Amino acid sequence: MQGLRGAFVFPGALRRLLDMGRGARVSIISTMTSPLRSTLDFLLHDWLQAESLTARERFADHSRETFDAVLDTCERIAREKYAPFNRTVDEQEPRFDGERVILPQCTHDARLAYAESGMLSAAQDYELGGMQLPYVVESAANAFFGVASISIGANLLTTGNANAILAHGTPMQQQVFAANEFNGRWTGTMCLSEPQAGSSLSDVATRAEADGADFADDPLGPRYRLTGNKMWISGGDHELAENIVHLVLAKIPGPDGKLVPGTRGISLFIVPKHLVDTDGRLTGERNDVALAGLNHKLGWRGTTNTLLNFGEGKYPVRGSAGAIGYLVGQPGEGLKCMFHMMNEARIAIGMAATMLGLAGYYASLDYARTRLQGRPMGAGGKDPTQPPVPLIEHADIKRMLLAQKSWCEGALALNLYCARLVDEGRTGEPQAAAEARLLLEVLTPIAKSWPSENCLEANSLAIQIHGGYGYTRDFPVEQYWRDNRLNMIHEGTHGIQAMDLLGRKVVMQDGAGLKLLARTIGAAIERARAHPELADWAGQLAQALQEVGEATQAAWATGDPQEALANAVPYMQAFGHVVLAWMWLDIACSVLQRDASLSSPASAGRMGAARYFFHYELPRIGAWLAVVRRRDMSCAAMADEMF
Helix, strand or coil, X not given: CCCCCCCCCCCHHHHHHHHHHHHHHHHXXXXXXXXXXXXXXXXXHHHCCHHHHHHCHHHCCCCHHHHHXXXXXXXXXXXXXXXXXXXXXXXXXXXXXXXXXXXXXXXXXXXXXXXXXXXXXXXXXXXXXXXXXXXXXXXXXXXXXXXXXXXXXXXXXXXXXXXXXXXXXXXXXXHHHHHHHHCCCEEEEEECCECCECCCHXXXXXXXXXXXXXXXXXXXXXXXXXXXXXXXXECCCCCXXXXXXXXXXXXXXXXXXXXXXXXXXXXXXXXXXXXXXXXXXXXXXXXXXXXXXXXXXXXXXXXXXXXXXXXXXXXXXXXXXXXXXXXXXXXXXHHHHHHHXXXXXXXXHHHHHHHHHHHHHHHHHHHHHHCEXXXXXXXXXXXXXXXXXXXXXXXXXXXXXXXXXXXXXXXXXXXXXXXXXXXXXXXCCHHHHHHHHHHHHHHHHHHHHHHHHHHHHHHHHHHHHHHHHHHCCCCCHHHHHHHHHHHHCCCCCHHHXXXXXXXXXXXXXXXXXXXXXXXXXXXXXXXXXXXXXXXXHHXXXXXXXXXXXXXXXXXXXXXXXXXHCCCHHHHHHHHHHHHHHHHHHHHHHHHHHHXXXXXCHHHHHHHHHHHHHHHHHHHHHHHHHHHHHCCCCCCXXXXXXXX
8 A cells, every 4th residue: 555645635535535425325315314413414514514614725625515425434334334343342352362463354344444435634634645624524424433333443543643743743754654544554552651650641661762873863763762561552452554653652861871750751752563664664673562461441342452561572673672763852742742642532532432422322212212111100190001101201211311312412512612623723813723722722621521421421321221121231232331431531530631620721821711711601692692592591501600710719719739629520520511501502592593493303302402401410510619619628638547
């Protein structure tokens, strides 16, 4: 396969995509539009006005037709190559035969279909072989794969890895490594955690030492030898592609040979599984990166997750100890470079959690409509002589379905809104672009954490609707819950996201991000007040927004971080509920503008979900913010022995 440059140069990429999409549409129309597709179309076009982006130079070659073709193609691939094998990859976990990792054939087929679609480079420049799609369209299209089988996960980190190299690597690194990830020849990983240092990157102990006197003259970048261990590496070893590009955090020792304490000495390195030349050809030399073991997880079982040893000597390379790695960016700036990828990964995890929640919602909705159970309550109670009714006729089943719908469709809206901010940050006018980037900074912890908590709860309700069948493997909802439980930990735990939000994001630049968010939500409130039906919700959101602002000030009133952050998670829960209420209020405005009489079931359903959120969910923020305001130390003050 050729390198990426020139592989899918416009207009060939879009012509090919349109042909694939038209073929897919015939099949999709014949089976009716899926509920996910209907939701995505509404959010993309009626709410976010994605087609307006085609007025910008970068997206001028696109239209609603090309956007639809992307969604058609991805929906077809997800339906044919992913969905039928979701249970297969859960049951046939990756295994190591001593030389290589064995995965079921369906995983190979799914990855190949995805790579051949061009979606790995969908948002990239034409000259990089991409299609210059808006990121919001790319995100919407990838949603189909998350619903179909998040566990296959064959493309999880490759695009983010390549984007980090594009942002911080040299032109040669971009051409050799990023390009061959975008075209599907190679895959990519993110290697941060170590067995003794999970989220505490200050304790990273992997070393990187200059490789000989000519280390700075290697055309692929300053060349180092890495020794150390990395843990929890998704896609860390497999046979899905001809090479794996590891992005590895390691410390360069000081003049005394010691590692610098803390994060200041951390640098970022490209460490390929197989060494390559400047034309992107494999040299035939295996780098000293060895699989030490596979992690067997609760969920996402179809995705290889590994412990890797760098430089242990299993694969000696070029007569010296250590795995060969190439410095990305400047020494000591590894976290800055890696967090380019981390932020993308966090939003991607939020989307993954959302799609698993939606998968469970769709499954439980179908079950509730077809499963006959119980009789309705009448004036005289239940009449046992009457036939049983579908589950969905019972009020509590409707409550659980509404909760799932409001959480999961609201989370999807949030993630697509964040993707739209990415497009604005890249292509908007200078002031609008700067504001979009700042707003995205504030929303990223919510985009990751809120779906990973609440869409997991949606999966729990999906099991509940199934009753005893829900926790058997005869139905898919137990797998959705297992898969989703990982997302509260993936790419920064819940507590870490909360400390990032309250400890950094809302106070940085003298609170500029929080003030911008308040203005943005305030504008949505004013739009909603133009609709009499939404006036009460608008007032409820305005009050909630004020309470969050007051709680933020109260948390930091003493300036003591220990007191301020003692209740960071309750703060984040309340903050996230306010953000989701904003999403639903703005969506309700779009629904009424499109269908004021709520004549379609879809419009009425969206308004019903918004109503549920304002009646049942937003009132919950009071208890969360109460402990934040008074800087309650009940948890933080507990001594070890008191447990």
